[in-house]
Amino acid sequence: MSHFWSPGIDRLSPYVPGEQPKVADLIKLNTNESPDAPSPKVIEAIKAAAGEGLRRYPDPSSAALTEALAKYHGVERDQVFVGNGSDEVLAHAFYAFFRQSHPLLYPDISYSFYPVYAGLYDIQVRALPLDRHFAIDPDDYVGESGGVIIANPNAPTGRLLPIEAIERIAEQNKHCAVVVDEAYIDFGGQSALALLHQFDNVLVVRTFSKSRSLAGMRVGYAVGSPALIDGLVRVKDSFNSYPLDTVAQAAALASVNDDAYFVESCQRLVGNRDRLVEQLTALGFECIPSAANFVFARHPEHAAESLAAQLREKKILVRHFRAERISEHLRISIGSATECSTLVAVLQEMLS
Amino acid sequence: MSHFWSPGIDRLSPYVPGEQPKVADLIKLNTNESPDAPSPKVIEAIKAAAGEGLRRYPDPSSAALTEALAKYHGVERDQVFVGNGSDEVLAHAFYAFFRQSHPLLYPDISYSFYPVYAGLYDIQVRALPLDRHFAIDPDDYVGESGGVIIANPNAPTGRLLPIEAIERIAEQNKHCAVVVDEAYIDFGGQSALALLHQFDNVLVVRTFSKSRSLAGMRVGYAVGSPALIDGLVRVKDSFNSYPLDTVAQAAALASVNDDAYFVESCQRLVGNRDRLVEQLTALGFECIPSAANFVFARHPEHAAESLAAQLREKKILVRHFRAERISEHLRISIGSATECSTLVAVLQEMLS
Numbered sequence: 001m002s003h004f005w006s007p008g009i010d011r012l013s014p015y016v017p018g019e020q021p022k023v024a025d026l027i028k029l030n031t032n033e034s035p036d037a038p039s040p041k042v043i044e045a046i047k048a049a050a051g052e053g054l055r056r057y058p059d060p061s062s063a064a065l066t067e068a069l070a071k072y073h074g075v076e077r078d079q080v081f082v083g084n085g086s087d088e089v090l091a092h093a094f095y096a097f098f099r100q101s102h103p104l105l106y107p108d109i110s111y112s113f114y115p116v117y118a119g120l121y122d123i124q125v126r127a128l129p130l131d132r133h134f135a136i137d138p139d140d141y142v143g144e145s146g147g148v149i150i151a152n153p154n155a156p157t158g159r160l161l162p163i164e165a166i167e168r169i170a171e172q173n174k175h176c177a178v179v180v181d182e183a184y185i186d187f188g189g190q191s192a193l194a195l196l197h198q199f200d201n202v203l204v205v206r207t208f209s210k211s212r213s214l215a216g217m218r219v220g221y222a223v224g225s226p227a228l229i230d231g232l233v234r235v236k237d238s239f240n241s242y243p244l245d246t247v248a249q250a251a252a253l254a255s256v257n258d259d260a261y262f263v264e265s266c267q268r269l270v271g272n273r274d275r276l277v278e279q280l281t282a283l284g285f286e287c288i289p290s291a292a293n294f295v296f297a298r299h300p301e302h303a304a305e306s307l308a309a310q311l312r313e314k315k316i317l318v319r320h321f322r323a324e325r326i327s328e329h330l331r332i333s334i335g336s337a338t339e340c341s342t343l344v345a346v347l348q349e350m351l352s
Numbered sequence: 353m354s355h356f357w358s359p360g361i362d363r364l365s366p367y368v369p370g371e372q373p374k375v376a377d378l379i380k381l382n383t384n385e386s387p388d389a390p391s392p393k394v395i396e397a398i399k400a401a402a403g404e405g406l407r408r409y410p411d412p413s414s415a416a417l418t419e420a421l422a423k424y425h426g427v428e429r430d431q432v433f434v435g436n437g438s439d440e441v442l443a444h445a446f447y448a449f450f451r452q453s454h455p456l457l458y459p460d461i462s463y464s465f466y467p468v469y470a471g472l473y474d475i476q477v478r479a480l481p482l483d484r485h486f487a488i489d490p491d492d493y494v495g496e497s498g499g500v501i502i503a504n505p506n507a508p509t510g511r512l513l514p515i516e517a518i519e520r521i522a523e524q525n526k527h528c529a530v531v532v533d534e535a536y537i538d539f540g541g542q543s544a545l546a547l548l549h550q551f552d553n554v555l556v557v558r559t560f561s562k563s564r565s566l567a568g569m570r571v572g573y574a575v576g577s578p579a580l581i582d583g584l585v586r587v588k589d590s591f592n593s594y595p596l597d598t599v600a601q602a603a604a605l606a607s608v609n610d611d612a613y614f615v616e617s618c619q620r621l622v623g624n625r626d627r628l629v630e631q632l633t634a635l636g637f638e639c640i641p642s643a644a645n646f647v648f649a650r651h652p653e654h655a656a657e658s659l660a661a662q663l664r665e666k667k668i669l670v671r672h673f674r675a676e677r678i679s680e681h682l683r684i685s686i687g688s689a690t691e692c693s694t695l696v697a698v699l700q701e702m703l704s
Binding site: 007017038051058097099175201210214216251275 | 353365367369370372380383388389390394403406407408409412436437440447450451452454462468527528529552561566568583585586588589590593596598599605610651
């Protein structure tokens with residue numbers, strides 16, 4: 001606490017990201033990073049951007065990237081907004097849309113950054129409990145609301161909400177912005193992008209950090225109606241004219257343009273996931289059906305915190321949340337085939 | 353205006369950055385970019401960072417860069433905060449410190465992003481007029497205040513405030529944060545870093561965009577007391593855990609470590625500036641004494657707007673502000689020796 005701070009700064013509860021360990025020989029299955037390297041074309045694009053041109057400011061509107069994303073998703077340019085990672089896009093969305101006289105609705109178990117943004121911007125919230133299978137009931141999302149945010153597939157559960165349920169939520173909340181955070185949608189499930197022609201209140205948020213293997217480059221984006229995008233642009237241009245550096249813009253553009261690499265990487269990941277779920281189940285784990293690049297699992301006979309600690313001793317990092325209702329689960333990112341096999345072998349030994 | 357927007361979003365007046373033209377053959381003296389390429393070691397560092405590691409999240413605290421900057425400025429690590437360009441650092445500072453019951457004080461003519469941040473966060477301001485020589489009178493900065501922000505050297509005037517005046521302002525505003533935006537300090541003048549041992553309310557903000565030729569990489573930072581830095585960290589960690597991508601961290605670190613290149617580049621720029629001021633003066637321009645990498649000049653017999661338009665026809669971009677008190681001035685960034693000579697030759701022809 002400092003008397004130089006604005007009111008409320010002392011009450012913030014900042015988000016705590018998954019550990020980025022300093023040592024190199026760990027199997028890192030704790031932050032949902034891709035096991036694949038970025039596309040070789042992305043690496044080439046970064047090297048090509050490394051030159052004299054960096055003395056210049058980047059394109060403030062990331063026009064080439066915005067246009068490529070619009071084309072990729074079959075929407076207009078004024079329906080796309082890019083930012084410095086989807087976390088920044090989400091922060092701007094909270095500020096642009098959710099500071100209302102009615103509370104923001106979201107599931108009680110979801111991306112743990114949502115309550116942090118709400119705290120930062122003094123947004124009232126109503127957390128709606130997932131059912132006992134960790135599923136969202138769309139009928140809960142009714143009544144007076146200042147906005148809705150849902151991660152789909154949800155985090156940290158991995159569970160997918162069918163597009164019909166999203167549609168229902170959008171329909172029931174036509175008066176306010178409904179943000180669908182699709183950080184993991186490329187690993188399964190139908191995107192709410194399909195609803196955009198029908199709903200001007202739906203904003204789909206995406207990231208290059210998972211399925212595009214570019215967590216290190218910080219690129220995220222949103223797709224929605226021009227009115228929603230304009231709101232984000234107004235906040236962005238009042239905050240930082242140039243959120244994406246020249247190199248990040250070039251890297252992201254090259255990624256969008258290399259669809260074959262992207263598709264193959266996602267398919268391989270899904271294969272690894274389905275195999276891992278089978279093997280974990282055989283070891284007695286209960287896995288929530290996952291449409292993401294991680295699996296959320298509990299073992300009825302072993303405490304999650306202790307399992308995480310034992311795995312860490314074996315140089316395998318997974319994520320454990322000390323939060324209500326989920327403290328008996330582990331969130332395990334899907335690694336390479338080799339990493340998954342090692343995990344299974346280590347668990348087999350631990351549990352026997 | 354959209355009914356999905358939070359109250360106030362419709363009233364924002366976003367910042368308008370200097371034009372980044374799409375055509376290549378312009379002499380671009382409108383956004384205070386460096387005429388020099390980044391250090392070859394920076395380019396090397398970027399290429400070295402372009403690899404498999406980008407699938408991982410960056411270090412959220414930019415520890416290596418923070419430590420290098422702390423060492424460079426002879427302060428502790430908990431006195432340094434890095435961000436996605438100094439614009440982001442400033443935005444966080446406005447949010448963390450200036451939302452107070454008393455108004456923020458700043459000069460009426462200064463970096464035009466300050467009123468934009470204030471508008472974004474609903475911060476009341478009191479703009480204190482510069483004197484007729486565009487100088488700041490430190491005695492104006494007294495009384496009830498919720499904070500002070502001053503660019504030194506000031507923008508777009510280039511005029512330097514002596515360290516004693518900054519000290520006076522800090523002394524008179526011990527109850528609140530005093531931010532000194534030193535985007536241009538490397539081109540002349542004494543830094544307020546010298547005051548940090550004496551004042552826990554002073555925050556110095558710096559950028560890699562000008563003197564380090566890295567506008568394209570978006571890196572800025574702040575140096576101040578641990579209490580001020582902690583306030584910034586709390587906001588940052590409630591907004592975006594990873595503001596700097598892996599490549600930007602590597603580039604900035606390499607720049608800090610190549611001091612010889614940096615010093616030489618600054619010296620060359622200052623040489624070009626002093627020569628240009630002499631030549632402009634010979635052409636009849638009145639130049640405000642500049643400690644920055646630009647010069648703010650007016651010609652008593654030629655309208656600034658028309659001069660800017662004529663220069664543009666000759667493929668030279670300079671910046672003209674249609675704002676009260678400064679609409680008769682041009683802000684001319686200092687280019688390479690060749691670019692400066694071309695500018696002078698073109699002006700000579702235009703004015704004759």
